[in-house]
Amino acid sequence: MNDVIALLKNHRTYRNFAENYELTDEELEAILSASRQAPSWMNGQAYSIIVVKDKALREKLVAINPTNPHMLHSSVFLLFVADLKRTQMVAQKEQVAYEITDSLNPLIIATTDASLALQNAVIATEALGLGSVIVGSVRNQIEAVSELFNLPDYVYPVAGLSIGKPTVEMQIKPRLPKQAVIHYDTYKEYDYQLIEDYDKTMKKFGEARETKLWTKKFADYYSVSGDKSFNDYLKKQKLL
Incomplete structure (x- = not known):
């Protein structure tokens, strides 16, 4: 079987990580580069990724969302946000209207772009022999999460991703x-x-x-x- 297909079929979610394990800069850059190369509608790339390494910041994040302590104990936490601020800035610069609320399509586009980038990050993580867990519950405390990361208008958090070295083996x-x-x-x-x-x-x-x-x-x-x-x-x- 093709190695990439075997990797995809072997996917499992991990929630327990070695707290003393640190991703190297090269590993993190490889994950982020793979994520940024994800497919995107019209190459609009309507998303952003917030890399959260600071322990104090992650402690605040877990305080907001206590059912996911791995956000603190993993090696790094990535927050994927749908981002239509960039194109709003373009519209402003070009002095044209920015009518994105006339339809749900722009929101779906940005959410899909962020999700595809997230999936690429998951695959890259597993290719490096590491584990991850997607955290959709960041939307449950969406106001607090947005304030914590200073999200501007036209931006919203889609999901987070805890990445690290698993300590508990999981079944498929x-x-x-x-x-x-x-x-x-x-x-x-x-x-x-x-x-x-x-x-x-x-x-x-x-x-x-x-x-x-x-x-x-x-x-x-x-x-x-x-x-x-x-x-x-x-x-x-x-x-x-």
């Missing part, structure tokens, strides 16, 4: 059955039994963090009204 987590995810030429209905079978697979996998069946977890999550403060935040950032 099973994914949904291929028949429930892959469609050829057109979207096709499939037997719901595939989803129920996945519940059984995940229950057998027995990850300690998973306290609910997969179906129950997402039935509960999407059965309640969304966090409207997130929408309010995006409006404050001039993104909606």
Whole structure:
């Protein structure tokens, strides 16, 4: 099997890192360079990466988001932000309107660009024999995180990434059955039994963090009204 494909298929998430391990400058630069080479809509590169090495700053970050102590104990923490400030500056310089709130498309573009850069960073990390965990919960305390990192308008945090040397080996987590995810030429209905079978697979996998069946977890999550403060935040950032 191709080495890159083997690496991708071997992906797993790590949350326990050696606290005395420090990434070399060369390793960090390799990860950041790979991240910056990610695909981007129209080469707009509508994202930025904040490299967080300072321990005091990371302590404040964990105080905001205490369920993710690895943000402090990892070797480095990267914050990926959707960034439409750069093109706002261009519009201002060119003295043209900047009508990004007329459609959700610019927000989707910037979020996708940031996510692709994030995924490249994950792959580069694993290629170096290191581990990582994506932290989407930075959006749960989005106002506090934004203030901590002085995010300007037209910018919002998409997710963070803790990177380090793993101290606990993890298993490869099973994914949904291929028949429930892959469609050829057109979207096709499939037997719901595939989803129920996945519940059984995940229950057998027995990850300690998973306290609910997969179906129950997402039935509960999407059965309640969304966090409207997130929408309010995006409006404050001039993104909606």
